Amino acid sequence: MTGDHDEDLDLAVRLLAGTPTHEGRDPLMLRQWALTAEEFGSRMAPDPGPVRVVEQDGGLAAGLLARYRSRPPVVEIYVDTVDRAERLIAERDWRHWFPVGSVRAAALAHERAHAWLHHAHVRAEFKRALGHTALRLGRRRLYAHVAGADELAAHAYARAACGLGRSPLLLTEALAAAVSCESEK
Numbered sequence: 001m002t003g004d005h006d007e008d009l010d011l012a013v014r015l016l017a018g019t020p021t022h023e024g025r026d027p028l029m030l031r032q033w034a035l036t037a038e039e040f041g042s043r044m045a046p047d048p049g050p051v052r053v054v055e056q057d058g059g060l061a062a063g064l065l066a067r068y069r070s071r072p073p074v075v076e077i078y079v080d081t082v083d084r085a086e087r088l089i090a091e092r093d094w095r096h097w098f099p100v101g102s103v104r105a106a107a108l109a110h111e112r113a114h115a116w117l118h119h120a121h122v123r124a125e126f127k128r129a130l131g132h133t134a135l136r137l138g139r140r141r142l143y144a145h146v147a148g149a150d151e152l153a154a155h156a157y158a159r160a161a162c163g164l165g166r167s168p169l170l171l172t173e174a175l176a177a178a179v180s181c182e183s184e185k
């Protein structure tokens with residue numbers, strides 16, 4: 001594994017650690033969950049079917065890059081945020097990781113992954129992989145949801161599907177920092 005992969009994993013662990021319900025959890029457990037979520041996400045094969053995409057403005061003000069709405073199924077892409085992210089990649093010299101146009105492609109892949117993770121059979125398989133036991137009833141185990149794990153799986157899927165050099169999580173975190181910094185000025 002490369003150093004870049006370790007850095008992405010550190011980011012993923014930080015995301016989990018900052019997610020409500022995970023305060024005070026064993027860092028090794030969080031790391032294991034992050035690894036499992038990344039592996040699960042990068043191996044997912046969501047429905048290849050067409051998704052309706054709606055482009056709109058106002059994403060920077062709302063803190064949104066894209067989002068999936070299930071009824072009716074549609075992916076909203078916020079073009080102003082996509083443009084800002086593309087500029088940020090140029091400013092940071094991250095083009096070798098995120099080629100031109102990859103922000104939009106990664107956002108679509110990310111939302112497709114979220115839609116896929118909504119399917120009951122996928123959810124069940126993901127929970128089993130994470131192995132967070134909520135309850136044991138005799139020989140039966142009930143698995144709990146791991147908050148933040150869907151987000152990590154969606155980023156891992158987007159990275160794999162778009163062939164990116166780093167996780168889009170790096171980009172979204174840098175973008176959030178840049179945008180909040182600019183809005184304070």
Ligand SMILES: [Zn+2]
Nearest residue numbers: 110114151154
């Ligand atoms: Zn997401």
